[in-house]
């Protein structure tokens with residue numbers, strides 16, 4: 210399905226291809242996006258995304274990975290974020306602005322003036338508000354490395370600057386580099402991956418903004434040393450990157466923790482939030498309609514997952530995440546209903562059919578008022594203990610997702 214998410218400075222539509230068995234329809238599935246040609250003079254990504262779209266459509270009935278992606282992910286491809294720069298064969302857009310320096314920055318709010326932000330940047334920002342992306346990657350040229358947040362440092366110096374999800378980002382970057390023909394063999398970057406700020410700090414980048422504002426785990430992939438190779442080299446570049454691209458998309462279903470959040474009283478889906486204790490990053494939002502959430506996490510570790518929703522009691526559960534993905538649903542109790550239930554419990558246990566006002570009158574009229582009050586408090590406490598709803602958590606490993614990643 211083709212949609213335009215906006216227009217460039219020169220009015221060229223920013224076309225997006227959505228690949229899914231139900232494009233345009235909301236499903237309880239993660240969404241992934243690839244953005245190519247952010248820099249006008251780096252066209253390899255734009256070509257590879259067209260090849261990726263064709264390959265998945267041609268192979269989804271034959272190739273298990275293509276089938277898994279079509280059936281379980283909503284994959285969005287924006288082959289060119291900067292069509293004007295591409296036409297001009299230069300880095301910036303028609304206003305000669307570097308789009309990967311045009312996003313709001315966490316440390317240096319130099320570009321907070323929305324009216325001066327480029328239309329291509331604004332289109333991406335709107336897009337992220339509309340669609341709940343679990344992860345994404347932008348494609349660049351001029352080097353061969355998978356780059357992960359943070360891209361900028363607070364002191365403007367060049368050094369490793371880990372984000373709260375450093376482990377997960379290293380894991381995702383390694384999926385790309387190790388699935389690539391030669392990225393992981395890099396002499397410049399160990400394992401073919403790098404922290405953005407350790408390479409060179411940038412400000413106003415798209416990668417950090419996606420992670421901070423959308424809870425979307427974005428990588429910046431440098432996929433070709435030569436920015437503008439001959440067209441005859443494209444089939445080779447495609448072959449080198451094909452498995453990496455597919456495996457990175459599939460990582461949003463093969464790893465991490467996924468589930469839905471429901472209300473205990475009505476059973477309706479709750480568009481709540483999920484966070485991991487000890488990881489101080491943006492909370493992952495469950496979708497508005499189906500309340501599904503998808504949280505990328507590095508495997509081989511124990512995590513405390515907390516689900517919350519205003520007006521409901523938060524719930525926490527501890528998981529041991531192995532190689533495969535884990536499905537974890539939450540059922541939250543409304544705060545008001547909980548209080549009502551507890552009051553009802555007290556009444557049921559101590560009144561035996563009498564109203565609480567009658568009981569209070571009896572107690573105060575008797576000489577042993579204080580004694581009776583104490584008995585009621587103890588009884589109420591026992592009732593609450595017995596009647597308290599135990600957390601109901603579905604905690605299972607799904608067969609299809611359990612397989613380890615082919616890297």
Ligand SMILES: [Zn+2]
Pocket residue numbers: 247248251348349350
């Ligand atoms: Zn670039």
